[in-house]
Amino acid sequence: NAGVMQNPRHLVRRRGQEARLRCSPMKGHSHVYWYRQLPEEGLKFMVYLQKENIIDESGMPKERFSAEFPKEGPSILRIQQVVRGDSAAYFCASSPQRTGKGLETQYFGPGTRLLVL
Amino acid sequence: AQSVAQPEDQVNVAEGNPLTVKCTYSVSGNPYLFWYVQYPNRGLQFLLKYITGDNLVKGSYGFEAEFNKSQTSFHLKKPSALVSDSALYFCAVRDMKGNEKLTFGTGTRLTIIP
Numbered sequence: 001n002a003g004v005m006q007n008p009r010h011l012v013r014r015r016g017q018e019a020r021l022r023c024s025p026m027k028g029h030s031h032v033y034w035y036r037q038l039p040e041e042g043l044k045f046m047v048y049l050q051k052e053n054i055i056d057e058s059g060m061p062k063e064r065f066s067a068e069f070p071k072e073g074p075s076i077l078r079i080q081q082v083v084r085g086d087s088a089a090y091f092c093a094s095s096p097q098r099t100g101k102g103l104e105t106q107y108f109g110p111g112t113r114l115l116v117l
Numbered sequence: 118a119q120s121v122a123q124p125e126d127q128v129n130v131a132e133g134n135p136l137t138v139k140c141t142y143s144v145s146g147n148p149y150l151f152w153y154v155q156y157p158n159r160g161l162q163f164l165l166k167y168i169t170g171d172n173l174v175k176g177s178y179g180f181e182a183e184f185n186k187s188q189t190s191f192h193l194k195k196p197s198a199l200v201s202d203s204a205l206y207f208c209a210v211r212d213m214k215g216n217e218k219l220t221f222g223t224g225t226r227l228t229i230i231p
Contacts, residue, residue, distance in 0.1 A: 004160070033218070042121075042207055042221035043161070056218060091160055106219060108153070108161040 002027065004094050004109035005074075012115045019079040019086070021112045025094030032075040033093040033106055034067060043091060049075060082116045089113045119144040121210050123222035130198045131230050138193040138225045140208030150191040151209040151219065152182055161207065167191060178202070198229045 005024040013019050025032050031050055035043040048056040049069035060067065064082075069075040079086055090113075093106035120143045130136040142148055149168055153161040165176025172184045182193045191208060205226050209219040 006160075031217070035219075035221075042223045043219075045218040045220070048217050059218065093161075105151075105163055105166060107163060110160040113158075 004029075004092055004107055006090075006092050006109035006112050008112060009110060010113050010115070012117065013082045014117050015083055016081050019082050019114055019116075021077040021079075021090050021092075021114070023075040023077070023092030023094075023109060025075070025092075026107055028096055029094035029107075030097050031095045031104075032069050033095075034075075034077050035091045035093065037089040037091060037111075039088075046077070079114075082114075084116045087114055087116045119148075119210050119212055119220045121208050121220055121222035123206075123208055123225045125225050126223070127226045127228070129228045129230055132200055133197050136195050136198045136202070136227065136229075138206050138208075138227060140191045140193065140222060141189050142191060142208070142210045143189065144210050144212045146212055149211040150182070150184060151211070152176065152180070152191075152193050153207045153209065155205040155207065155224075157204075164193070200229045200231055203227055203229045 004026055007022050033048050034046040036046055037043045045059040047060050047067045052071050064080045066078045089111045091111045092109045095104040095106045122141045124139055151166045152164040154164055155161050164180050165174050165182055167174045167184045175181045180195050182191055184191050205224045207224050208222045211219050
């Protein structure tokens with residue numbers, strides 16, 4: 001059973017370009033979360049999605065950032081007009097649908113390291 | 118708002134000695150607590166979690182953590198450290214009110230000295 005997959009693992013963009021980060025959750029998982037890790041910091045929550053729905057985007061910057069999780073295919077985190085401050089590691093996590101019996105653990109992918117020149 | 122504090126940026130332990138990585142939390146209501154480990158240029162690996170029940174939780178690779186409600190702490194422990202335990206450790210909290218997001222501490226870099 002493959003874990004959470006993210007691609008690309010490394011992404012270099014120039015200021016003003018667009019960055020697209022992809023995340024395929026673990027098989028059977030329907031919940032996806034995106035987190036950002038700045039150098040020497042912990043992970044910060046960005047957005048929580050279920051299939052075709054954004055559930056919580058309280059951690060997303062108001063501009064330039066968007067996320068989707070379509071019915072088919074991976075979840076996409078899109079950053080338009082990137083700036084140097086967007087350089088970070090972006091991690092995706094997934095969890096199964098809540099069973100009502102307790103908390104479901106979030107399992108993390110290897111991350112995409114974005115460098116903006 | 119929920120928060121997590123990891124008071125030590127760096128912990129050094131001699132191989133074979135017991136180790137403790139500290140974590141305190143703040144959350145309204147009862148907490149869900151987690152420990153994750155991150156190796157260089159890798160994602161986070163789940164170690165263990167506390168939901169309810171016994172205050173001592175056992176996890177992967179011989180790690181355990183003790184939940185202390187009165188001290189709002191969830192320290193990570195291992196009786197005998199291995200060099201391979203050297204990594205970055207993150208404590209995280211989630212509240213029970215349906216808020217799905219994890220709030221992470223800033224991490225503690227654990228170095229096991231041979």
